Amino acid sequence: MSNKTPTQYIAVRFPPSPTGELHIGNIRTMLFNYLFAKHNELTGGESDIYMRFEDTDKERSKKEFETVALEALEALGITFNHGPYRQSERGELYTKAIKTLIDTGHAYEAESSKDDPDSKVIRFKNPNKAVTFTDAIRGEISIDTTDFGDFVIARSLNNPLYHLTVVVDDIDMGITDIIRGEDHITSTPRQILLIEALGGKVPRYAHLPMIIGEDKKKLSKRHGAVTYQKFAELGYLPEAIINYLALLGWSGKDDREYYTTQELIEVFTLEGVNKSSAMFSYEKLDSINKHYINTLPKEELEAKINQYLPSRITLFVSNAPADVKDEIIHKVIKERINKWSDVQTICDTDLAWLENPMPIDKNKIVWKNSTIQDTKTHLNKIISLVEDVSVTDWQIENIKAVIWSYAEEQGKGAVLWPMRYSLTGAERSPDPFTVAYILGKDKTIERLESAKASL
């Protein structure tokens, strides 16, 4: 009596070309491969994930991009258990395959090579037939390969081209599922032709929808940040990038939006992938990133913000009492950022008043229907009220307490706006009590006095 479920074996691959920093589209593709493989393990199957750099283009491939790609995957927590392989180091395999193809009449030497007149290119003898395959996302797709003609598979015996190397590697590694971008749909039939000629087993295919920019074209540099490195520089959290990317072209069975990688592994299936292209939204990414910032433990949040703080603010913060520092980081900065790089921006705008007094504009200090005379009176009153708060009692709640009833009596805007504006010289900033607290008693009175004098 055995109720052992048959083990499902899956092998997928990450095949980036090290010709630039890792594109976000590549990362999404790798993520889906990863989730697919890991989900299979979770449901009792076995999976292998192969990492291989497709660097047959010697001109454009650079070692540094391999390093950068590996670092990105590590930062994102997308792992593999085989490789990294490098096609440039697997030449024998390809040469052998080319020879086999020629020997079996599936390929032949044709005209002279463009860049090497002494050698001849090798063309695949196209059987010119319609190839049909089943795409896990799109269903049956049928393409007549006659249009491809006898396509070139190698510049020479020792200089293979993309379609050949991909097929040889996929067969050699025993790849069972190829999950890649939609842009490869048209080239799938010719790869199937090659697989058949080499006697390999045709894998399952799944072609993911493209990620596009606002002009509906493939997402590229002109749309903004598109590589992991750029997103990392802007200060997005890996979990936010993963979460957002997963949502681009995939959805679970409900309206859920936030997933950890582990949760994605649990619910990910190719059935959840949809067919149409997805426009990349930096705003939505921001919003998801903010959500993750809010879930960060206190220490981690502080460390990160500190890291991005301009040096002049760092100086101020490091000299300030711990609770003032808390106030600045948690109440002022954290609430106003979507990503770490926003910290600098916020410091330049909403926190500009922190170190030095800002110029006061007479036209801005008076609240709506209030008058200069009234404003002067209110500032005077605030100064006297605030002076009664001792330095040891200088807390947000206490400052508020002494001013509040007066503000309610005179009109909150008429009292509080001039107070806040006098302290910050800014149309936008935290509330006046917080600002006063952060500034300390002396500076608060000093600024109130000088604003009053300028009227």
Added chain:
RNA sequence: GGUCCCGUCGUCCAACGGUUAGGACGCCAGGUUUUCAUCCUGGAAACGGGGGUUCAACUCCCCCCGGGAUCACCA
């Protein structure tokens, strides 16, 4: 242009023959002890068009239109 893919709010996704077509981002309005931000509540906002099939179509079929991908000795 040939071939292939795709077509629900501005955007990302739901609804897989019967719903007042749902959620999120963004936007707008109101509220939360002045501003901004945060947060809360509410609102506007979509089935590309035309034929079928069916008692019933966003859902199935056909045509059109629109968008995209691909057509290298790049990957």
